[in-house]
Amino acid sequence: MKSWLKNIGPGFLISAAFIGPGTVTVCTVAGVNFGYGLLWALLLSIIACISLQEMAARLGIISQKGLSESIREQIHHPALRIMAIMLILSAIVIGNAAYEAGNISGAVLGITAITKPLSIDFPGFSLNVWSVIIGGIAFLLLSINSYKLLERVFITLVMLMSISFLITAIITKPDFLGILKGIFIPATTSSGIFTVIGLVGTTVVPYNLFLHAALVSEKWKYASELTFARKELVAAIVLGGVVSMSIVICGAAPHLTNVSTGADLALGLKPLYGQFATWFMALGLFSAGITSAVTAPLAAAYVVKGCFGWTCGLKSAKFRTVWASILFIGVFVSTLKLKPVDIIKFAQIANGLLLPIVAIFLFWIVNRTSVMGKRKNTLWQNIWGVLIIGITIFLGAKTIYSVFSAI
Structure with missing residues (x-):
């Protein structure tokens, strides 16, 4: 086990990253509100995640550079380069800030499932003390750079929770015909489009595309290792997707009718x-929330570093300022008088809306011969890429249309 943990690949780390508070919450809500009806959205998400993360992994191994660094180097026109960098920074900073708020709220959701909410009231403002405490823990771990060992422990706990959902899904004796119908026959209503976007956003996380490219460039140095990276990636993402589907199935159980607290989410595991x-559930949500609360700001800092071409190390003031800012925004939003479940759902929707922006840049880079050489996208990879980007743009446009129609 020690050797396995030491040599675990980036694919499994990415998979463990998206099985967090957002996945548990959004998938449970999808099951409660729509039964098996949105399982097709998870199948779409799994396919999209494999396709896009493979591009990111291939970029990292072949170029030995991160995605943001490659984009900056390949856009030669100064004005266009500035515009691209600003667009990427906006997408990642906004997305990661929302995601960070969801991570912290997820950890709070876990704590308040077994303890009472803790807040301090000020004139016109109420401070959620648990959010500040969790933010402080994340800040401390990032500051002393000793989070790696704890991250392995947290990932192990999250994976244990995932296995629990798999077993529970079987124990609940689900309607297998209904599951197959939900997976392979797309159907939704206007009220379900936000949940669809949330399911996509909780599986294909934009910042994971940047993080994956950086991780594989450190682990694998030769093009011949690309085959192993692909196999590991597919196995990891499929496993994560099956877990997500299991959570939806647990949420569709008859005894679940509403989800607003960690105790409500825990009902999905009651049969086991x-x-x-x-x-x-409290332990799982806390572990998942803390893990992501550490990695999300760090990933954002790596993106900013690549965009501006910084050569400074992780302990530099500029690098620390970036992750500290993301962490602060996450804590601030989490302290507002909003339901943690609502914050988590918003974070996943934001991810789904921002995904096309990041995917388009990635798609462009992996088609550049100057970057990828003979390892650039094949015809079939381009067909899949265009189809996935088109679907994400359509879902995002439909969501925006639904919002304006409701005004």
């Missing part, structure tokens, strides 16, 4: 853990 379900 009984009276201890709430404690187990």
Whole structure:
């Protein structure tokens, strides 16, 4: 086990990253509100995630550079380069800030499932103390750069929670015909489009595309290792997708009718853990939230570093300022008088809306012969890429249209 943890690949880290508070919350909500009806959205998300993360991994191994660094170097016109960098920074900073708020809120959701909410009231403002405490823990781990060991522990706990959902999904004796119908027959209503975007956003996380390219460039140095990277990626993402589907199936169980607290989410695990379900869910949400609360700001800092071509190290003031800013925004939003579940759902929707921007840049880079050489996209990879980007743009446009129509 020690050797396996030491040599675990970037694909499994990416998979573990998207099985967090957002996945548990959004998938449970999807099951509660729509039964098996939105499982097709997860199948689409799995396919899109494999396709886009493979492009990111191939870019990292072949170029030995990150995505943001490659974009900056390949756009030669100064004005266009500035515009591209600003667009990427806006997407990643906004997306990561929303995602960070969801991560912290997810950890808070776990704590308040077994303890009482803790807040300090000021004139016109209420401070969520748990959010500040969790933000402080994340800040401390990032500051002393000793989060890696804890991250392995947290990932192990999250994976344990994932296995629990798989077993629970079987115990609930689901309608397998209904599951197959939900997976392969797309259907939704205007009220479900936000949940569809949330399901896509919780699986294909934009910042993971940047993070994956950086991770593989550190782990693998030769083009011949690309085959292994692909196999590891596919296995990891499919496993993560199956877990997400299991959570939806648990959420579709008849005894679940509403989700607004961690205790509500824990009902999905009650068939397996009984009276201890709430404690187990609390631990899982806290672990998932803390893990992502550490990695999300760090990933944003790497993106900014690549965009501006910084050569400074992780301990530099500029690098620390970026992750600290993302962490602060996440804590601030999490302290507002909003339901944690609503913040988490918003974060996943924001990810889904920002995904096309990042995907288009990635698609452009992996088609550049000057970057990828003979490893650039094939015809079939381009067909899949265009189809995936087109679908994400359509879903995003439909969501925006639904919002304006409701005004």
